[in-house]
Amino acid sequence: MSSNQTLVEADIPVAPVPEERVTSVGKPRRASNFVTLILQNRKAAVGAVILLLFAIMAIFAPVLAPYDPTDYVGRARQAPSSEFWFGTTGSGQDVLSQTIYGARISLGTGLLVGLLTTVLGALVGMSAGYFRGRVDDILSLITNVVLIIPSIPLLIVLAAFLPAGFWTIVAVLTLTGWSWGARVLRSQTLTLREKDFVASAVVSGERSMRIVFREILPNMTSIVVAGMFGAINYAIGAQAGLEFLGLGNPSNISWGTNLYWAQNNAGLLTGAWWTILPSGVCIALVAFSFALINYAIDEVTNPRLRSQRQTVEILKQYDRRMRSSRATPVIRGAVEA
Amino acid sequence: MNYILRRIGFYLVAAWASLTLNFFLPRLMPGDPGDAIMARMQGRLTPETVDAMRQAYGLSDDPVIVQYLRYLGNLAQGQLGVSISAFPSPVTDIIFQGLVWTVLLGTTATVISFAIGSVLGMTGAWKRGSKVDSVMPPLVIFVGSFPYFWLATVALFYLSFQWGVFPLRHAYNDTLSPAFSLEFLLSVLYHLFLPALTIIVVSIGGWLLGMRNTMISTLAEDYVTMAEAKGLPQRRVMFQYAARNALLPNMTAFGMSLGFILGGALFTEVVFAYPGLGYQLITAVRALDYPLMQGLFLMITFAVLIANLIVDLLYVRMDPRVRAS
Numbered sequence: 295m296s297s298n299q300t301l302v303e304a305d306i307p308v309a310p311v312p313e314e315r316v317t318s319v320g321k322p323r324r325a326s327n328f329v330t331l332i333l334q335n336r337k338a339a340v341g342a343v344i345l346l347l348f349a350i351m352a353i354f355a356p357v358l359a360p361y362d363p364t365d366y367v368g369r370a371r372q373a374p375s376s377e378f379w380f381g382t383t384g385s386g387q388d389v390l391s392q393t394i395y396g397a398r399i400s401l402g403t404g405l406l407v408g409l410l411t412t413v414l415g416a417l418v419g420m421s422a423g424y425f426r427g428r429v430d431d432i433l434s435l436i437t438n439v440v441l442i443i444p445s446i447p448l449l450i451v452l453a454a455f456l457p458a459g460f461w462t463i464v465a466v467l468t469l470t471g472w473s474w475g476a477r478v479l480r481s482q483t484l485t486l487r488e489k490d491f492v493a494s495a496v497v498s499g500e501r502s503m504r505i506v507f508r509e510i511l512p513n514m515t516s517i518v519v520a521g522m523f524g525a526i527n528y529a530i531g532a533q534a535g536l537e538f539l540g541l542g543n544p545s546n547i548s549w550g551t552n553l554y555w556a557q558n559n560a561g562l563l564t565g566a567w568w569t570i571l572p573s574g575v576c577i578a579l580v581a582f583s584f585a586l587i588n589y590a591i592d593e594v595t596n597p598r599l600r601s602q603r604q605t606v607e608i609l610k611q612y613d614r615r616m617r618s619s620r621a622t623p624v625i626r627g628a629v630e631a
Numbered sequence: 632m633n634y635i636l637r638r639i640g641f642y643l644v645a646a647w648a649s650l651t652l653n654f655f656l657p658r659l660m661p662g663d664p665g666d667a668i669m670a671r672m673q674g675r676l677t678p679e680t681v682d683a684m685r686q687a688y689g690l691s692d693d694p695v696i697v698q699y700l701r702y703l704g705n706l707a708q709g710q711l712g713v714s715i716s717a718f719p720s721p722v723t724d725i726i727f728q729g730l731v732w733t734v735l736l737g738t739t740a741t742v743i744s745f746a747i748g749s750v751l752g753m754t755g756a757w758k759r760g761s762k763v764d765s766v767m768p769p770l771v772i773f774v775g776s777f778p779y780f781w782l783a784t785v786a787l788f789y790l791s792f793q794w795g796v797f798p799l800r801h802a803y804n805d806t807l808s809p810a811f812s813l814e815f816l817l818s819v820l821y822h823l824f825l826p827a828l829t830i831i832v833v834s835i836g837g838w839l840l841g842m843r844n845t846m847i848s849t850l851a852e853d854y855v856t857m858a859e860a861k862g863l864p865q866r867r868v869m870f871q872y873a874a875r876n877a878l879l880p881n882m883t884a885f886g887m888s889l890g891f892i893l894g895g896a897l898f899t900e901v902v903f904a905y906p907g908l909g910y911q912l913i914t915a916v917r918a919l920d921y922p923l924m925q926g927l928f929l930m931i932t933f934a935v936l937i938a939n940l941i942v943d944l945l946y947v948r949m950d951p952r953v954r955a956s
Contacts, residue, residue, distance in 0.1 A: 337769070439645045441887065442939060443652075446894025447912060447931045451924055454916045455656050531778050535898060538780050539913055553781065567788065574781035581776035589772065592844070 328515060331594055338590030341583035348580055352397035359391035363547045371566045381568035383552075384559025392552050393572040399548035401580070403464065403533050408526030410468045415475030415525075416511075416518060422476070423483025424506050434480065441473040449532060453541040463542060467529050475521040482514050516595045523584040534577055549573040634953055638943045642936045649932045653925050654702050658695075711929070712922035716915065722926035725911065730930065732802050733907035736823060737896050740830035745885055747831070748838025753874050755839070756846035768843065771836030780898035783829045787902055790825060797825040800904035826903045830895055841884055846877040879950055886942035890935045908934075 332338045351358060361367045370386040372378055380389035422433035449466055456462045486492065495505045536542050537550025544551055556569035711722040755764040791797045804818040850873050858868045897909025904910060908931050915923040947953050
């Protein structure tokens, strides 16, 4: 961060051309540094591997699934066996195939909504933080109102009034989910806006859009990424919830509808636990992976948490004899990501 | 005082926004809402119900602005219209029965979860690197990853259905009628236990991690080092110096997450057939009872707004800096 900052400042008296080269050369290198730094963290690595496995499962679903997920392949409510590893549903479909195919819609919707909410949140939050004044007042008010109206009841009511379908769910989830990111990015933009490199960009006559996206945005990559992972998680969970309540399209195969059918074909009350277990565990594993990565991002980018971790590791080598002090050690030279 | 007034102003704006949203909801449906609802109900409506509904919505040939003003006027008199599925009881009567149970379930679960989570996070940050501190965060993240409704379903399946430890549904024993008797109260507690437990288990992680992180940051402040250097008892440094300040950001998050928790409670209510607002909302959705649905949405939103206002008032009590500015 600091190297880029000084480079930009040094370039100001010169024409804007070399400065552009500096940012375009500097950014990818920094981004890959960030990724390696995060992946060195054990929690993040575990999360990334699990997510990768799920992505492979979703992409290669037709190859991996033993049966067509919509076919009635056997007797209803069979317990797991060598023929049907995860058993069969209340109407005789293969649970394993449904679980594998379910990843497609669940993860796809999650990614799409996650991206949309992040973009919307970034636009609103960064405009508010950058332009301040009247613009900020209005945008912040809207953000806070959307934030405080309970989203799940709103989701349910909206889904009940609008015609059911994939795009309804995407639209509804996006409209209710962007406010948290907007709020976080606004306060971050407000802070960064005071920095010297923004002032110099303003003085050198750059356009507002360019300052916001090329100068400010790259400096909060970790927050944007963490926010997006959170948004994807929210979307996967909320979509599954809506489908579980029967507000999705019940003929789609997704983890939420699998659970809906498990409950509504009396799967549970006949003791068919295998119909409800796999899809729920999949949702949980995906959410867990994103949470682990976010936890790691927090640990890497928050110098206090990081110095804390380093100290614990150092103390472990010294038989923990120094642990009488409780104050968090501050490593002054700790590198910020 | 100024701060409180500004907050109240904000909640009024939020309340107005949700009222207006509520007004436009039926008008989002393609075509005339009355006809659309009529078509969806496939002739299960009597002409009287349709009339009552049109009236409740302020649906007429008047311009939208007139309809809107009439709608606000009706609301000001506390009229939310007439339920379709339980025609002709007014929506307000039905909602009131649910409100009691939601407030009971929501408050119990949230307060317990917040208290336990904060204390665990506090001690975790204090004894950093200890067994508890290294096991708890990943564990709570993992448990918190499960969707509320799924965990509730599994708990219901094993604890209530298979082993019969807890009741299968409802908020109290069907054979009892509401009264201030010991038997009734025990029955309410017995039915409350499992739904509340599932919410606590899923939501505790957020408080724990939030508290742990702010506590670690607070412990790095100079005044904590100073307090230690003065040789104050550890307990005093932990509670009076560090935890008191670390609790404040968590309090703000508490207010903002209330809506989310209420949403989670909604799923829990559905799974356990616990007769709160959430359960009523889903029943209304399934019965296509649009006036009840909207009334419930408004009620849940107002409940969240009021709860937030209470948190703000508490915040002023806790943070002298807010009072001074």
